[in-house]
Amino acid sequence: MFTKRFYDLCPYVPGEQPVDRDYVKLNANENPYPPAPAVGTELENFDIADFRRYPDPDSRALCRSIAKMLGNGIHEDMIFAGNGSDEVLSFVFYTFFDSDAPLFFPEHTYSFYPVYAGYYGIPVARIPLESDFSICIDRFLDKPSSGVIFPNPNAPTGIFLPLEKIRSLLERYPAKKAIVIDEAYIDFGGDSAISLLADFPNLVVIRTFSKSFCFAGARLGYAVANPELIKGLLTTKNSFNHFPVDTLTQKMGVAACENSSYYAGINAEIAETRDWFSTELRTLGWDVLPSKANFVFARKSGFSGEQVYLFIKEKGVLVRYFDHSGIEDFVRITIGTPDQMGFLHRIMEEIT
């Protein structure tokens, strides 16, 4: 009944969504604040009759708005929009990573990368992190690879790799192979690699509206790269699904871009809450990795990640742990509102 390739699939497992009771949900790096009011206005004013027509297949008005928001010499032909950045990543894997050499990514990173690699038959090499869990770029240069991908800040560590290191990697890496920086969490305090695009035509930056733009349920992500690379992504997209972004999401996306200062405000608040929460946890004796994302990765000596997760879940808060050797003692905690984090802090005080 099923194909041979089907039996090789290893699907990604997202943060759980239990329905047995109400939880404070801090397990999927979602934004605790609502989207900009202008997005709601766009939704209210939407003419349902517009659903009769197919959307613009290439989301041109949206790509124009994204380019305008990004500034930095970015033009609309440098933007590719998709149905969430997971879909954009899928097209990126198909378009840029060959199977003649392994794709390099950090040992501990976004767990969808190995899933896509398996899906497309791309061999992989997991490159060890430093003992402080930071990324060592020299290790991406040791052996031939078909490309490099990592999030910056990395997930689930939250650690930001300074741009000088990314520049140094690009300078020393073969110009004919892609380096993909997944900036899902960049708006919470890191510096974007978009400023390096002018110098490196093999750089691809991936962004999402899901986290910093409060859009996880609307599904919108994009790639920023050289126009030649964007054309490649369009070819891949048109060989799979011509219309990845629906009409309403395209319109709401434009409204979001036009209100980026609203998002800068709430994301600065999240960063402030994160820094407060990290300091408080450290005072309680937790080891908290330095995060520039909207989550922290923390462990307490004597407890496994699973034990901490279960204790916290029992009290009504969902966080996440990863059953992967080397990070099994950690829990990943999304930063919510100050009230939510105060509530969680009181729970975590009991873990002694």
Ligand code: PMP
């Ligand atoms: N990249 C990273 C590093 C992520 O953590 C996530 C969220 N799970 C994504 C990409 C995908 O986000 P989305 O598909 O919602 O845009």
